[in-house]
Amino acid sequence: MARINDVGGMQGFGAVDTADDAEPFHADWEVRVLGILNALRDQGVFNTDEFRDAIESLPPAEYLATSYYERWFKAICALLERKGVIGPGELDD
Template structure:
């Protein structure tokens, strides 16, 4: 089953824009999302494969309208909720 992120070989998405001389993060919150994901993976809450799958499970419209780190945040929120890391409520 193909997911929205699987665009290999498809056309119509325009050229790939490579950001030259850009910082790794465009906003402080992006760095925090990166650090949070690293901490959760290292602590064994989930694996990188599970994280990638959570990104790929996003609804197509949400995936296409989200930035890179917005997708990361969605995956973290999804996995933390699924594993009840913060409790039931």
């Protein structure tokens, strides 16, 4: 089953931007998301494979409408709910 992140051979997504971006982060919140990811993974809340699967499981429209680190944040939230660390909808506000 192909997921939205697997767009190999598909048309209509426009040209790939191959310009190098010197900045790894564009906002402070992106750095925080990386820190949260590393802390949760280091504590064994989830592993890298589970994290990747959570990103790839985002609904296609949501996946395409969000930035790189927004996908990370949504995946982290989904995993925290799935693992029972937070209650359903606890972070909605």
